[in-house]
Amino acid sequence: MPDGAAPVLAVSGLKTVFRTRGGEIHAVNDVGFRLRPGELLGVVGESGSGKSVTMMSLLGLLPSPPAEVRAGVVLFDGRDLLKLAPEELRGVRGGGIGFIFQDPMTSLNPVFTVGFQIMEPLRRHMGLDRRRAAARAAELLDLVGIPDARARLADFPHQFSGGMRQRVMIAIALACDPRVLIADEPTTALDVTIQAQILELVRDLRRKLGMAIIWITHDLGVIAGIADRVMVMYAGQVVEEAPVAAVFANPRHPYTRALLETIPHVRGQRAPRLKVIEGQPPILLAAPAACPFRARCAHAMPRCAAENPALRAAGTGHAVACHWDAPAGREARHG
C-alpha cells in the first residue's frame, strides 16, 4: 500500500458519550485513524472497549439519546460525515460505505424475507428493477456461500442458521460495491472453511474494486491473515496502532502483549489452562485522566496514575499510548 496515498476515510478527535441514569458513559475518547484506498485496517480490543460504538458513530448509527457524538471530524469524500443531514448520511450508508453489524439477528428485520432485505439497497441506491435486483440478490447470496441461493431468497431470517444470517448481512453490505466496508465481527458465527471463503472474497474485492476495509474482530488469526495495519483499543481509546507484522513481532503496549499471550492454538502444544488478563476494565464515568489499563498492568508506575499517555511514535508507522518503554520482541514475560 503506498504510504502517500490520500486516505478515503480520515477520523480525528472522535468522542462519543452515552447519557444514562447512572451518569455519562464516556465510551469513545479522542479516537482517530486513517484508512487508505484498498487498505485493510484490523481493529481489536477488549470487549466493551468501544470498537462498535466508534464505527457506529462515524455513520450516525447510534440512537440519540442516549448517544451523543460530542466531538470529532470524519472526512469521507471531502465531506465531514458528522455534519451531514440524516438523509445525506443515509445516502452514504449502503452506497459509499457499507456496514456489517455485529448482531445479525437484530439488524435483519424478522418480518421481511431475506431476499427483500438484500434487494432493498439494490433498488434504492443502484436503481435496479425488481427482476434484476432479485437476480443480483441471488448472485450475492451465492457469493457468500449459501447453497440454493435463489430458493432461499424467500426465507425469513429465523429460517437461517446463525452463520447464514451473518452472511446475509455481508451480502447486503457488499450489494452496492461500497468504497469503504466497515465490518463489525463479520465472521464470528462462521466456521473456518466458510470464513476462508469470505476472506478470499474480500481480498478479491480489494484487488478488483480497491475497496478499503475496517475489520473488527477478536480473532487474531484472521487479523494475521488479512490486515495491513492493526489498531488496538482499550477503554474507549486507541492504545496501539502498527503494521500487522509489527503488532505480532513487536507489540509495545502491555495490553497488546497480554492479549497475544492468551490465544490458544490449534497446532503445537496444548496449554492445560488458558491465560487471562486479570481484573476488569474501568467503567468510564468520565474521560480517563490516567492510564485506564494501569490497574491491570505489570509495568504501571506513578506517572501512569497521574497522566493518561498520548499516542507516541514507536517505530515506522507504529504508535503506542504508554509511558513504559517496552523491550523489543514479545517473549519478555511480565509478572
Add this chain to the structure above:
Amino acid sequence: MAEAARRPLVEVRGLRMYFPITAGLFRRKVGDVKAVDDVSLDIFEGETLGLVGESGCGKSTCGRAILRLYDITAGSIRLDGVEIGHLGQAELRRLRPRMQMVFQDPQASLNPRMTLAGIIGEPLVEHARMTPAGRLERIYALMDAVGLNRAFANRYPHEFSGGQRQRIGIARALALNPGFIVCDEPIAALDVSIQAQVVNLLEELQARFGLTYLFISHDLSMVRHIATRVAVMYLGGIVEIADRDMLYSAPLHPYTQALLSAVPEPDPEGESRRRRIILVGDVPSPARPPAGCRFSTRCPRVMDICRRQAPELLPAAAGGMVACHLHTLQDQPTAGRTGGPRAAPREPSGQIQQGELR
C-alpha cells in the same frame, strides 16, 4: 478417562429434526429442510463433547433438539437414562433446571425490558426458593464469575457491548447449577482474554460440580482446549467422532482434514505460507442432500462408491468413529491417517488437566 468409569448422561439415537418447506398462498408443504438427519451420539457424564462443522450444518438445531426446545421429528433422547424425546411441555418444565442452554444469538435471547439482574435472576425466581437477599448474592456471584461489573446490575441489555451481552446469557444459564449445558457458540463474540476467562470458568465449574457440556463452536483452537471428545458434523449428520487428541493429530474424515487445515494462525508470516485444503464443488442444501455420501460433492478423495452408497458411522481402527468409505473398505485402513498436509504432531500426553482446581 477409564473406559469403565464413563457413564453416558445423554444418549441420542436416530435423532431427526426436519423443518417443513412451504409454498404458495396456503403454505402447502413441498419438502423438508433436513437440519438434523439421523444423529446418534453419547455424551458422558462430566465430559465436554465438542460439536463442530460448517455453518448451517445443523449444530444449533441438534443442540436445541437434544434439550427439547423443539418437537423432534424422530429419534430417542435419554437424559440420565430417562427418555425425554417425546415428553410434553409440562414434564419438560420440571427438567429445565437440570439442562440449560447458552444461546448463539445473545441479543435475541435477552428480554430487552428486563435489567441484567432480572434476566440472570429469572430462573432463580422460577425454579429456586430463595430470599431476595440470597438471590441478589447469587446474581452478584454469577456476575463476578463471568467478569461483569456488579455496578451494571440495573442496566438493560441494549446498554452492553456484544461480548458483555453474551456473558449475561452465560450467567443466566449457570444460575441453577444445571448438570448438563448446551453451549451454542458461547464465546464467539468475546475477545480472547474474556474467552479464556469464560472457558476457564466452565472448566472450573465442571471440575467442581461434575458438569457435562455439549460445546458447539466453530473455533477449533478453543474446542481443542476445552473438549474431551469432538464430533464433526456435516449437512445434518455426524461424519467423525473421536477423542480430542486423536481428532486433532490424525483426523480421518476428509472433511475434518479440510476443516483443520483452514484454521488461521495468529502469525502473519506463518499465515502467508500456510497450506489450506480448499474445498471446491457444490455446497449441497439440506433440503436436497446428495445421494450416497453427503460430502461426496466436495470431497477431494471421492470414489465411485461414495456417490452411490452412504457410508455408516463405524468404529475406526485407530479409535473413534468415522463415516467414510476410505476407512471402511478394506485395503485402505491407513488411507487418512497421514492426517492431511497440516496435521499437528501427536502430543505425548492426552490427559486433560483440570487446572489447579481442587
